[in-house]
Amino acid sequence: MATTVEPTRSGGARAARTRETEDRILAAALQSFGGRGFEATSLDQVAAELGVTKQTILYHYPSKAALLDAVIDRASADLVTTFDDALAPAGPGWERVEAVVRSVFRLALRRPELLGLLREVSRLGPPAATRVAHNLDVLVVRARAFLEVEMDAGNVRRSDPNLLLVSAYSTVIGVATEVEVLRAVGIEPTLRSTVRRRQELLAFLRSALVGS
Amino acid sequence: MATTVEPTRSGGARAARTRETEDRILAAALQSFGGRGFEATSLDQVAAELGVTKQTILYHYPSKAALLDAVIDRASADLVTTFDDALAPAGPGWERVEAVVRSVFRLALRRPELLGLLREVSRLGPPAATRVAHNLDVLVVRARAFLEVEMDAGNVRRSDPNLLLVSAYSTVIGVATEVEVLRAVGIEPTLRSTVRRRQELLAFLRSALVGS
DNA sequence: GGGAATGTCTACCACTTGGTAAGTGATTGG
DNA sequence: CCAATCACTTACCAAGTGGTAGACATTCCC
Numbered sequence: 001m002a003t004t005v006e007p008t009r010s011g012g013a014r015a016a017r018t019r020e021t022e023d024r025i026l027a028a029a030l031q032s033f034g035g036r037g038f039e040a041t042s043l044d045q046v047a048a049e050l051g052v053t054k055q056t057i058l059y060h061y062p063s064k065a066a067l068l069d070a071v072i073d074r075a076s077a078d079l080v081t082t083f084d085d086a087l088a089p090a091g092p093g094w095e096r097v098e099a100v101v102r103s104v105f106r107l108a109l110r111r112p113e114l115l116g117l118l119r120e121v122s123r124l125g126p127p128a129a130t131r132v133a134h135n136l137d138v139l140v141v142r143a144r145a146f147l148e149v150e151m152d153a154g155n156v157r158r159s160d161p162n163l164l165l166v167s168a169y170s171t172v173i174g175v176a177t178e179v180e181v182l183r184a185v186g187i188e189p190t191l192r193s194t195v196r197r198r199q200e201l202l203a204f205l206r207s208a209l210v211g212s
Numbered sequence: 213m214a215t216t217v218e219p220t221r222s223g224g225a226r227a228a229r230t231r232e233t234e235d236r237i238l239a240a241a242l243q244s245f246g247g248r249g250f251e252a253t254s255l256d257q258v259a260a261e262l263g264v265t266k267q268t269i270l271y272h273y274p275s276k277a278a279l280l281d282a283v284i285d286r287a288s289a290d291l292v293t294t295f296d297d298a299l300a301p302a303g304p305g306w307e308r309v310e311a312v313v314r315s316v317f318r319l320a321l322r323r324p325e326l327l328g329l330l331r332e333v334s335r336l337g338p339p340a341a342t343r344v345a346h347n348l349d350v351l352v353v354r355a356r357a358f359l360e361v362e363m364d365a366g367n368v369r370r371s372d373p374n375l376l377l378v379s380a381y382s383t384v385i386g387v388a389t390e391v392e393v394l395r396a397v398g399i400e401p402t403l404r405s406t407v408r409r410r411q412e413l414l415a416f417l418r419s420a421l422v423g424s
Numbered sequence: 425g426g427g428a429a430t431g432t433c434t435a436c437c438a439c440t441t442g443g444t445a446a447g448t449g450a451t452t453g454g
Numbered sequence: 455c456c457a458a459t460c461a462c463t464t465a466c467c468a469a470g471t472g473g474t475a476g477a478c479a480t481t482c483c484c
Contacts, residue, residue: 012482017431021432037249037252039252042470042471043471043472043473044470044471052432052433053433053434054473055432055433055473055474058472058473059430062473116335119335120335122390123249123328123331125391125392129392129396133392136396137396140396140397144397159412159415159416160408160412162397163408163409164412165397166387166393166394166397166409167387167413169386169393170383170387170393171379171382171386174379174383174386175378178334178378178381178382179337180333180337180341181378181382182378183345185352185356185374186374187374187378197375197378200372201375204379204420207419207421208416208417208420224452226459226460229461230461233461254440254441254442255441255443256442264462264463265462265464266442267443267463268461270442270444271462274443276441276443
């Protein structure tokens with residue numbers, strides 16, 4: 001009996017409110033970093049959206065760069081669990097590809113900031129990019145292993161798994177997120193057109209991966 | 213002998229120097245907008261690189277937005293002539309796809325800012341994105357027509373040409389430019405690896421377009 | 425209850441941003 | 455040859471930028 005009263009497990013009321021504040025900061029920052037971009041986002045702006053002052057943000061995250069790191073970690077974790085959840089009920093083989101593509105389109109619709117952050121960080125380069133790469137390495141390893149197994153089984157055209165992965169990644173993310181490119185070819189991103197786009201993408205991917 | 217000294221045809225020495233200055237400004241701005249990004253670029257920065265003052269830039273281009281427009285127009289023109297030159301000597305059919313892909317990889321190597329600007333503008337959205345879309349519409353129309361002809365000839369899997377175009381675009385640009393993604397899967401972008409990547413991409417594309 | 429720790433705010437700071445105003449010397453056309 | 459135009463400069467400016475210092479109230483633990 002070290003403590004008499006259960007202090008609301010893991011920290012008490014204050015700690016809970018602190019965690020909530022940090023959560024809100026991360027969410028708002030993710031939104032802005034992934035949407036407008038990192039440099040284009042000002043701490044004052046984010047703070048104003050939250051109804052706090054910039055100094056509150058800087059109390060929890062000592063610098064803008066540190067905030068970016070935290071946002072990256074949170075976004076990475078979200079991505080990993082998203083794919084985990086999507087792949088858990090999926091069967092083997094092509095079903096898994098479909099599950100992942102469905103997830104990405106879902107994200108593009110519901111949480112575009114997440115995919116936006118990916119692209120933004122890729123543009124920023126190290127150290128942010130390195131951090132993301134490290135956080136998402138699990139996914140890369142898993143995907144590569146999948147491709148290798150399917151190649152061995154003769155279900156996927158034999159080739160360098162890494163290069164195949166990059167191609168597939170580029171295609172999926174591009175088709176899911178490049179709204180302006182879609183507009184350029186005359187496609188307005190409605191819900192219905194998005195569904196068609198996803199189907200078309202799957203046909204494209206299947207054709208590309210399976211080979212002739 | 214009307215004049216002793218050739219007045220450098222079409223406007224005189226001053227006009228020539230003006231054009232040269234504007235050229236240098238555009239080049240430097242393109243470099244920075246395409247590399248670091250639009251918001252992350254300051255006019256002072258660009259001016260310093262050029263050895264002039266920011267006010268010189270603002271004399272030729274009345275605002276940062278106007279400068280972006282000019283940069284976009286110049287970059288678009290460069291892109292169009294690049295593809296024109298690449299496609300001129302190319303034969304029909306698949307050779308044309310190969311020529312375009314080769315061009316994009318060449319650009320990724322020699323003028324990465326050009327492709328970077330494309331992506332940056334796509335992120336910025338209208339009005340910049342609209343401007344690019346308008347400028348590059350020629351290419352879109354041409355590519356779509358190509359796909360339609362090839363579909364009719366039975367050389368390309370039948371499907372919505374617009375969607376196929378978006379998929380192919382995403383794949384090519386992604387594979388050519390996503391350096392950080394490459395690093396994430398353990399590929400350092402050397403010259404040799406780039407050549408392999410291009411070949412692998414062509415196999416991917418061929419498989420995806422032709423179908424089984 | 426009281427001192428300590430904590431979370432937030434007010435008040436700044438030095439610096440940078442895009443943009444304006446007013447000049448200055450070279451180039452130009454008449 | 456001279457006045458006008460032109461390309462460019464120096465000198466500013468108001469509005470932000472990320473970040474620091476210190477006051478203040480609340481919550482915590484003993």
